[in-house]
Amino acid sequence: MAAKKKTTKKSVKKAPSSTVAAKPRKNWISWAYQEETTLDKSASLSKVYYALLALGVAVLLGLALVTGINADEKFQDDYSEKLVDYYASAGSDKAALYEDDTSSQRFNKFYGGFFELVSGSVNRMLGNIPGPAYHRVRHLLNALFGVLILVIVAGWSRRMAGVRAGILAIILLLASPRLMGHSVMNPKDIPFAAGYLMGAFYLYRCLISMPRPRWQDALGFVLGAALATATRAGGILIFCYSGLFLGIDFLMRYGVKGIAQEFKQFLTYAAYWIGSTVAGFGLALLFWPYAMQAPIEHTKEALALFSNYAVRIIILFGGENMFSDGIPASYPLVWLGISVALSVIAGFFLSVLSFPWLSKKHGGLSVLLLLFVTIFPLAYIMFKESALYDGWRQLLFIYPTVLVLGAISFEYLAERFTARTKWAGLATIGVVVLLSADALLFTARNPALAYVYFNPLVGGIHGAFGQYELDYWGLSSRQAVEWMEEEGILHPDMDTLTIGTTFPYNVRRQLDFSYKDKVKIQYIRYHRRFSEPWDYGIFPNRFIRGPHLRNNTWPTSKTVHRVEANGVPLAVVEHDPEQFAMKAETILKTGQAAEAIGLFQQEVAKYPDNEQGWTGLASAQVSLGQADQALASAEKALEVAPENETALYLKGYAYLTKNNGPEALNTFNYLLRVDPENAMAYYWIGEIYKQRQELQTAFQNFRKAIEYNPKLKQAYLGIATIFEEQGDMENATRYRNAAAQL
Structure with missing residues (x-):
């Protein structure tokens, strides 16, 4: 039998009776904030909530152990090691500032170093150097930030709308393969998302108890905003949000005249904002060496750089290959629409449509805060036409609040139908699970590659193949290397061999130290993959043009192994024992076109799906x-x-x-x-x-x-x-x- 419903209610503070026009202010406050549900509706639902929470933690930690290395970690690893040296030397080793570096590594200093310092320090204490164990530690630590996101999303939903909303929030998060996948291997976007969410949540907690917030909530805000800023300079958005919503809150309670009539309270609000901003920003600086040198100037420099940071790479979008700085304005909306679970999409649109009713139930300002921290950054990025690439990973920070909005919206829907049927609550959970089934099953089937999920609106990953980027970070390189180990190609007693690949860092760091010295890694561009000799090739489909992929001529006949997700190839291992094309390319460079033609003809006779064999043959023929x-x-x-x-x-x-x-x-x-x-x-x-x-x-x-x-x-x-x-x-x-x- 379900336990009797118990709730404790926290009333919001009212404007002092001496305030002019106090009665209208009470009405405004009543609209802005409503009671929080702090205890559970039933013991059985509470058990389900905590069981799902534990499941979410276990899944995240499990995914961290099987995920591959992302290509950008080559930059982060370098920064991590230099940060440890910087702090270990009390700042005398200034390599982390990249003062004389002209490579792309020089941009590392513009990022806060919290995660990199922590992960680098743990690896240093464990005696790990970059390799499989080193990255397992990084990924497990990364997963802890995913756990933080999980706990806050569930807790925020539960506080606003009850334990069933918390359960719905956990289901929605588990049905977020891209968030789950990034949570275990993305050391920039996920810690930033965790800090952003934490800052927004504790801002909400402070607002509902103003003008005297609990010190625990104020501390939570400071720590969240500091974490975000200690990852990316964009974390100062949280401080701006704080000033905006504290200002709105004050005006709601006391009106414009209150600035003079309640000047003491006005100073209190100002003190909270200034104090939390100084404390949070100061704490973030402790983990950001470059900003330490000139806090205001270098923070502004970082903000200016990343607001106009045009990484110019070729991406695949809508079946067309284009440069990332020339994407259409619809890019983020399209990506979100095709790679988020149907349940999450339905929940978000339900929250927008039901805003008046959600505001009445949970407080207008409380719901508005959730919508604002979700929509404003997206709208700003689209307005600024910022360069985006690699899907929507740069927007991961706005996604957790989408889950909260969806959870409280589905809970509202359940309550609306409860009067008609006692099964409304279970039916709502059932509908959410049904809409989430495709995403949940994708993660279960592809735990190491969850981040390549696409929803049924685009035909799943089959429909996205050749239309959108799949494994853009080359995580599938891990499965390719592991297959070579299982087949006995890579082992401690092996002869030396060369692996050609478009993702050399991923492959190199995945090699076991017992045989690593016997393997040469050759970076090679895919469309020139036979210009250098190699024994085996590891090629994720990241750099293959869309029309080629859609033509069903990749993987090629040289493929000896495919790494797949739901049957769709993400990467291949190729073997080229004869090396006809490689030998022909070498001969052609010396001007021996006639001899090269013979070798190219042998290549295309055996491998007619090798386009480079045909282009090499055409080149030799033109020269003659x-x-x-x-x-x-x-x-x-x-x-x-x-x-x-x-x-x-x-x-x-x-x-x-x-x-x-x-x-x-x-x-x-x-x-x-x-x-x-x-x-x-x-x-x-x-x-x-x-x-x-x-x-x-x-x-x-x-x-x-x-x-x-x-x-x-x-x-x-x-x-x-x-x-x-x-x-x-x-x-x-x-x-x-x-x-x-x-």
Whole structure:
């Protein structure tokens, strides 16, 4: 039998009776805040709540043990080691400031170092150096921040709407494969999300008890905001939110006139905001060496950098490969819409639609805070057209409050139907579980790769294949290495071998120390993967163009193992015992095109789905003046890999050698649609227009070629020729001199 319902209610503070227009203020306060449910409705529901909470903790820790290494950890590991040295030397070892570093590592200093210092210190104490054990420690520590998110999401929902809402929140979080997956291997976005959520939760707790918040809640706010800021400079948003909502709260209670009439209370509010901001920011600085040097100036520098930080990489979105700084405004909304469980989407929209009723039940300002900390950052990022990439991982920090909104909204729906049927509560939980089933099953089937989940709206991961990035961080490299170990390819008594891969850091750090010294890791770009010799290749599909993936010609016939999620290939292990293409590439570089043709022909005869075998053959044929054969080989490459840039270039060049300018022009223009920054395409288009005496168009294309490849000597000479034909010898000489220096 269920235990009798018990609740304790905490009343909000009212404005003093002396305040002018106190009666309207009471009405406003009544709208802003409502009672919290602090005890459980039934003992049985409470047991379910804590069982699910324990399950969530166990799942997160379990996922941490099986997840792979993410590609960005190469930056974080370096920062972690340097931070430990910085603090161990009391600041004398300044390598963590990257003062003379010009590589991409130099951006590390703009991040707070809390997680990296903690993980680096623990690994240092355990005697771990970067390798499998080192990363297991990092991932377990990362999972603890996931646990913090779980506890706060469940606790916030429970406090606002009762234990059943807490249960619903846990279900929604367990049905969040991307959050779960990132929680165990993403040391930047997850600690920041945990701090952001913690700061927002304790701001809510402080607001409902103003003007005298509990010291525990004030401390929780300071620690949460400090954690966020000690991870990313953007954590100061929490302090801004605090000032905004404390200001709203004061005006609600006392009105504008209250600034003068209740000046003592006004000072109290100001003191809370200033004190918590100074304490939180000061605490964050202790874990951020670069900001320590000049707290205000360097924090502003970090904020300015990351608000305009245009990481320019090619991404796959909606089936098209594009640069990350040129994504459409819809990018984050589309990603959220296709990679979040249906239950979470339904819960969020229900919260928006039911805002008036949720406000009446839980307090308008309480619900508004949840919506604000969720929607404002997303709206701001979209308004600023910030460069995003790798899905929506940069927006993970707004996701936990989406879960809280969904939980209290489903609970509200259950209560509305309780009057009609006593099974409404169980029915609501059943509906949420049903809508979550696809996501829950995905994590259960793919515990090491949960972060590649896509929902049924896009056809799941099968529908997303070739349309959106899947394993963009190369976590599947771990399963590839483990397969090679299971097959006896990698073992302590092995001969030396070379592994070619697009994710060298992931593979290198996954190798066991017992055989690591016998393995050479060769970084190689996927579309040039046979330009260097290797014995085995590990290739996640991150750098393969969408049309190639959708063409069902990858994985190739060289594949000896596939790493899959729900049957969709994420990475392959390739073996190339004959190395026909590699040998042919080497010979071709020495100018022996005829000999290379024979080897390339052997390659495509045995592996007709190797587009690089066909492009290599086309290149050798072009160099020997065999234009028709080269065109045929390039077309074969495009049959395997549509939109392959090399094949398109060779096709256009073959048309040029046949003096077929129109077809060459069409091909190079198509190449520019595929690769808008292809300097050689612009150069040859310039040459075509120069031959047509359309000098202005030729000039523009030569300039574009130089823009994307400043060392392209031919383009300078092309412009010099145009100036000479126009009688402008001064500019012609200037461009010829520039070409001579290249």
